[in-house]
Amino acid sequence: MALATGRSFLLQPCSLSKSTSIHKSPACGTSSWLRHAGAEITKPCRRTCIAAQQRPTWLPGLDPPPYLDGTLAGDFGFDPLGLGENPASLKWYVQAELVHARFAMIGVSGILLTDTLRFAGLKTIPVWYEAGAERYFADAKTLLIIQLFLMGFVETKRYMDFVSPGSQAKEGSFFGLEAAFEGLEPGYPGGPLLNPLGLAKDIKNAHEWKLKEIKNGRLAMVAMLGIFVQASVTHVGPIDNLVEHLSDPWHKTIVQILGSSS
Template sequence: MPSIFGPFLLLSGPQNRKTKMDIALSRGSQILAFNASSSVSAKSSRRSSLDITDTSWPAKGVGPSLSHLQTVVVQAEKRPTWLPGLEPPPYLDGTLAGDFGFDPLGLGEDPESLKWYVQAELVHSRFAMFGVAGILVTDLLRVTGISNLPVWYEAGATKFDFASTRTLLIVQLILMGFVETKRYMDFKNPGSQAKEGTFFGLETALEGLEPGYPGGPLLNPLGIAKDITNAHDWKLKEIKNGRLAMVAMLGFFVQACVTHAGPIDNLVEHLSDPWHKTIIQTLAGSGS
């Protein structure tokens, strides 16, 4: 009660102000002392019910130490997520490159499946980066008139003089099948494809670093990230650019279906009238 009526006691008059204030303060002190003793006794009873021999608890208390809590809080604050404030799933602990806690379908709950999804995303990212670069370069050469090349989505139907379409398809299946088989075998048994005699004597030229990250003078001529286990920044940059490239490829697909033109053509048309030739007007015009 003094905590509620204490301020009003000070306004009751000068003759009793000092006496009543002393009573309020003394009662408040008694309440605080009682609460402190109660909390101490409660802690003592809880401590007695715990197994002190359990090494998972700090030696100086029954709960986590202040330094431990500060470390956890700092780590939680430093880790970015795809949606700020979102708690990532427990199996995405931030150790993977590009892990921002995004898995709305729960595809990575199985650890073995998660490893394969990581490799699949890595390969698709690299193909997407090659595809985006190839489409932009060839489209730029075509639009500027430097070379007579077909638009990218019609390039597959182009006939070549040096080989037929069927021959090119068979050669591509053989080569890609060989490479993908080697990649899968290295994924199942890391380091097995770097052994002598597994690649026509060219094993030292490839020098695989870890599954998904081959090296050597052929695939890593600049010698970047030779210590692949500590190359987290390089892995993060690659996967970020790869994800951006996959989104760009999706944009190219949509552009081709809607405008029936290449990305450079779409860019030139937009720059000719930026306020009236946008994606909104294009999509609205395609539906009419």
């Protein structure tokens, strides 16, 4: 049984050993033995050994909700709105966070890469928030329809695998390309296309990889929010903002920029 009060405790019952005198057990304290009518009668030892184990929480000393028991990757007991009280909802929110985190990591990487190339001299590359207005191999309406179709198809497959794990890996369920994705578990597809380096093949014991991914994904979501705010206020990309700040760190900060814009 575990008690969660900012840290978890393992409660282990004491073991009994026969003895004719009072002694101390290094594992579970004192065990008493009483003599009565020439026979040894044991006095049960009901004390417990408490071994404290640290459980990191988003706010030290805070009691995490009982439904967040630390088994989920990246679980630090943060749910101020109680969104995860329903087990079914919590299961879906885990998948939703994974998808948003991955999109944020791809988005931040793309924005920083194109912004760096543009700052380095490739002026033909548009600022990220104007890239959608550029003309590519097709007009904007055609691209929108293609995007809706492709994303709708992928999201439908993902939802079907969430509802019935493993159903989308059956032969013939994906035009004969099932082995190229080789789903590991809901939310963690694999195969040579989505896991070319072969990382975390044993997904059941890949807690460390899951934790690293969700931490980086959460950081990327915060970074994406910051990039949105910067673009709205300064009308330039993040690399331009960074270079301007480094040119005069003490006078060109977020406080001064937001103050001047208002």
